[in-house]
Amino acid sequence: MKRKVAGKLMATIMSCVMVAAVASACSSQGTGTQPAGTAGTGAGEATKAKAPVDISLMMAFFSKEPPRSDAAIKKIEEYTNSKLNITWVPNNGYPEKLNATIASGSLPKVMVIPDLKASVVVNSVKSGMFWELGPLLKDYPNLSKLNATALKNTAIDGKMYSLPRERVLARNGIIIRKDWLDNLGLKEPKTVDELYNVIKAFAQNDPDKNGKNDTTGITEDKNLNIFSHMLAVMGGGNTWDDKSGTLSPVFASAEYLETMKFMKRLVDEKLMNQDFAINPNRDDDFNKGKIGIAFNPLDSSLSGSYAELRKLNPQAKLTVISLIEGPKGPKVMGGSGFNGGFMIPKTSVKTEAELKDVLTFMDKIMDPKMRELFTWGIEGKHFKKENGTYVFTDKNAYVEEVDPLTQLVFIGYNLLYTEQSQSELGKTIEQMWKENESIAVMNPALPVVSKTQVEKGKELDKVISDAQVKFILGNIDENGWKQAIEQWKKNGGDKVIEETTAEYAKLKK
Numbered sequence: 026m027k028r029k030v031a032g033k034l035m036a037t038i039m040s041c042v043m044v045a046a047v048a049s050a051c052s053s054q055g056t057g058t059q060p061a062g063t064a065g066t067g068a069g070e071a072t073k074a075k076a077p078v079d080i081s082l083m084m085a086f087f088s089k090e091p092p093r094s095d096a097a098i099k100k101i102e103e104y105t106n107s108k109l110n111i112t113w114v115p116n117n118g119y120p121e122k123l124n125a126t127i128a129s130g131s132l133p134k135v136m137v138i139p140d141l142k143a144s145v146v147v148n149s150v151k152s153g154m155f156w157e158l159g160p161l162l163k164d165y166p167n168l169s170k171l172n173a174t175a176l177k178n179t180a181i182d183g184k185m186y187s188l189p190r191e192r193v194l195a196r197n198g199i200i201i202r203k204d205w206l207d208n209l210g211l212k213e214p215k216t217v218d219e220l221y222n223v224i225k226a227f228a229q230n231d232p233d234k235n236g237k238n239d240t241t242g243i244t245e246d247k248n249l250n251i252f253s254h255m256l257a258v259m260g261g262g263n264t265w266d267d268k269s270g271t272l273s274p275v276f277a278s279a280e281y282l283e284t285m286k287f288m289k290r291l292v293d294e295k296l297m298n299q300d301f302a303i304n305p306n307r308d309d310d311f312n313k314g315k316i317g318i319a320f321n322p323l324d325s326s327l328s329g330s331y332a333e334l335r336k337l338n339p340q341a342k343l344t345v346i347s348l349i350e351g352p353k354g355p356k357v358m359g360g361s362g363f364n365g366g367f368m369i370p371k372t373s374v375k376t377e378a379e380l381k382d383v384l385t386f387m388d389k390i391m392d393p394k395m396r397e398l399f400t401w402g403i404e405g406k407h408f409k410k411e412n413g414t415y416v417f418t419d420k421n422a423y424v425e426e427v428d429p430l431t432q433l434v435f436i437g438y439n440l441l442y443t444e445q446s447q448s449e450l451g452k453t454i455e456q457m458w459k460e461n462e463s464i465a466v467m468n469p470a471l472p473v474v475s476k477t478q479v480e481k482g483k484e485l486d487k488v489i490s491d492a493q494v495k496f497i498l499g500n501i502d503e504n505g506w507k508q509a510i511e512q513w514k515k516n517g518g519d520k521v522i523e524e525t526t527a528e529y530a531k532l533k534k
Contacts (some may be wrong), residue, residue, distance in 0.1 A: 084112075199362070224318060492506055
């Protein structure tokens, strides 16, 4: 592929893929200097003898101000013999910044792709745009330990082109202001009705006790995190329903419709923002104390996502809920076992020798010394050791300066929070994750790729997402929703069902 064509295709890829990203880290670039066979063995004399390798990175941050991570970055540079140049971008402005970076012609060697099965990604892989990584992983002590299920689920035509960022299978839940519950004399909700009552009380009953009518129930953005959680609660499937071996899209189910009705009720009663489809950042209202309930990864309650809340209101107390009882018992929406992944484009990494250098860097940042840094920060600055036990000395500084860099972690990511959080809240989250695995609703067709979905997926998805928003806002009724499903089928959805079912059948043989 000629460089000019490749550059345009890469711009298209990143423009399309990253706009659809759920709040995620952006891309990293890196090169190491050890041969692949010795990756991860530490910064030995051979490594130290070579000049540091320049590595540019662009990553998202979720706090109000860009991270102050210079000291932690220096530690990474020393260990990996690199020179890092990180461009920090606000999460909600990341797609625009990414497009500008692509237009400048300076592309990273390592990219975070949030949706590894997006049509533009699959098409670019098939055209030879990205390096196949699978055959090389065995040569690296850390990369060789990547979760086999995650690798299988991210494969395209049976080949592995990414380093999946491993995640807990049932990671999401409800984060709630415990102090607000206490102020109103409410218990943690366990049923759909109780959840609704808490949302309503937070909107109408002055939960912060400041004598002002300045709170609301739920703030959401276009990703509608609450919808996925409530769909599982209502007994719905995950993307596809398996009906005796034939797959049916979950949005055609009765449970999906009931979930939309629940959302519509919140909007109708002004318990949820009506601008969710264009709202850039739903966490802002939580940090500002305008809402007290959010549907997010449970461990975000321990990270920098709510650092601004802790600054503004040190007395704020958070608790977490993972299970709400629905008509089919307690259910939680399962994930994929990964959150996107790192992919390496051939337009930036032109030779196999360069590829091995990049993989060496990625492998080394998963070494124990780096994991200690990501988990606890710098000894003497963020933590100390007492009788062999790690103890934070400045947790707020860790959250601001080191936690943003955990976006680089892709193996055993959730163990960071397990090790960090010796608090009762952290222990509760760890236990919830374990318990939720057995009741998580999984996507049966996750490893499957439909040719028509690849070709028309963006167009087809828009038919459903637009109709979903219209239904929740009351602009269409049930008949309008059914018409949207029929439009999806006629525009290629029937073919998607046929192809996905056929590929799914192959998996079960």
